[in-house]
Amino acid sequence: MLKKIGSQTVNFEKPPSIISTASIAGRKEGEGPLGDCFDIVLSDDLHGQKSWELAEIKIAEDAMKKAVQKTDLTMEDMDYIICGDLLNQCGSSSFAAHSLKRPFFGIFGACSTFGEALSLGAMLLEGGFGKYILAAAGSHFCAAEKQFRFPLDLGTQRPLSSTWTVTGTGAAVISRCGDGPFIKQVTTGKVVDLGVKDMSNMGAAMAPAAADTLLAHFKDTGKSPEYYDVIATGDLGFVGRELLKELCAKEGILLGANLFDCGIMIFDRKKQDTHSGGSGCACSALTFSGHFYKKLCTDEIKKMLFIPTGALINTTSSGQGMSIPGIAHALCIESR
């Protein structure tokens, strides 16, 4: 039977359950407003490794192991690992998956990757292709700055519209059975590009994609924003959030007090000098795994729309003057 409703949304008959999450965060993230909710906060972002890239691999590996350890399962029980990151050729995910020795699907959705991993994972489980899936996404500030922008040592000044790549990995074990929280619907995003070219303003590049997916979700499901206790975008930041509100208002959808953004939540704007907020695959992955998941488990949040957002750039495309395409995937996650 077809489970599609509308043009971009699927409805799960027997919604998969997120049975555990794990979060390993960098030092700066640990000093932020959500610091207390992460499983592990690193004292050193090198995490005992010789390079930032090796640290990113080790963080991903440790977070995925921790998510499994929190269940009564073993890594052997995971039917698939679905994971991605920001490094070229999904470098940290591939190397982390090597040591975990389970069937692996590498994915790339920039900072929306955790949403893509949970979406695909939920679909494979409901499809009957396994009992348990490990979904994860991570990023590392130092590895990302080096790869996408400038050598850290240069101390380049960052514009106020820029965001700070979050260091860490968020991981989740999803199961065919469980007591919730449940992934009830998934609205898969299209690539949207309104022509923003400024690599220091990714919020502006992603906001149109977030609006597109959000509007599709409401259209496909017939819901309105009030249905949800929380609507949490990935990493639009202060700049992108305002644009999202504007774009949705134009279409008659007013986003109000239940609108949150993981990028705004994870850092203290005044004390931590992160300008527009946090970004990177780890931003929504950590905020969900460390913060929102626990509130869903205690029923403090009953209905959440989680919308990780991604800016699909690379240095070559930006160097060649191309604009920055965005994508966003929405997941309706409910406590029961």
Add this chain to the structure above:
Amino acid sequence: MLKKIGSQTVNFEKPPSIISTASIAGRKEGEGPLGDCFDIVLSDDLHGQKSWELAEIKIAEDAMKKAVQKTDLTMEDMDYIICGDLLNQCGSSSFAAHSLKRPFFGIFGACSTFGEALSLGAMLLEGGFGKYILAAAGSHFCAAEKQFRFPLDLGTQRPLSSTWTVTGTGAAVISRCGDGPFIKQVTTGKVVDLGVKDMSNMGAAMAPAAADTLLAHFKDTGKSPEYYDVIATGDLGFVGRELLKELCAKEGILLGANLFDCGIMIFDRKKQDTHSGGSGCACSALTFSGHFYKKLCTDEIKKMLFIPTGALINTTSSGQGMSIPGIAHALCIESR
């Protein structure tokens, strides 16, 4: 009902059908042994664009459009696009997906990407999450050399173990209904790494992953190599193929005359100076879309095991002295 058999394989109850494929190949690929089977052979690998990266995007976009045009469907009918490539941050797939305006899952499995796209696509269809999925993978020799190795203008000499990145895109429309060929089983690979560090010998890096997936497939399904008319690996090349045979022989599986390799088939070793063979996401994607698919449609091949192989490297990991992890996904595709 669980559709898993053994540890890594899933069995489709109502196998999805590949209802069309399209192939756009570069000039050199057009001059090779399979030249006549591609839909379009480019006269210029820039494909009317200003850069190799823009050419790669345009080729991907055109091939995906062509795969849909060959059906009686429109792009609007595609429930998802699942696509990946070799450019940093899956650059060509994201930009191509933008102009096609359908829900998009970006994936990365290096040269195994087409196998990953078909695997995930088949699972989503059987799971009821759509009627039609567009799966594709592409690469471009010039963009890949520039990104992974040396500037082309340097004219660097290539070792005999090296392979030649294939220019082009292979795309397929998979459907819940159809007259075949059918994707009957999928064996998803683990990341395998036996410590090969030579970026000019990717066949050696990938052969252990191909062996691992192949052995898992035979173990999970109880089949032997003789079950298949054709067992086609992605891009092991001459060097990797011999290693695969050795690794399988050690485990008591003898691979014989039905073993093919897309990397060996796509170029003429003697006339085209490609050394160990072809590689890149487009290698298996083009060879399947242009060559094998047609033979499956005419029943000339009845049972095929298609095993795209990928070397999960990036220049940073190799620069930091790390070895090259490999992955391979196997698909049992049958004409009826």
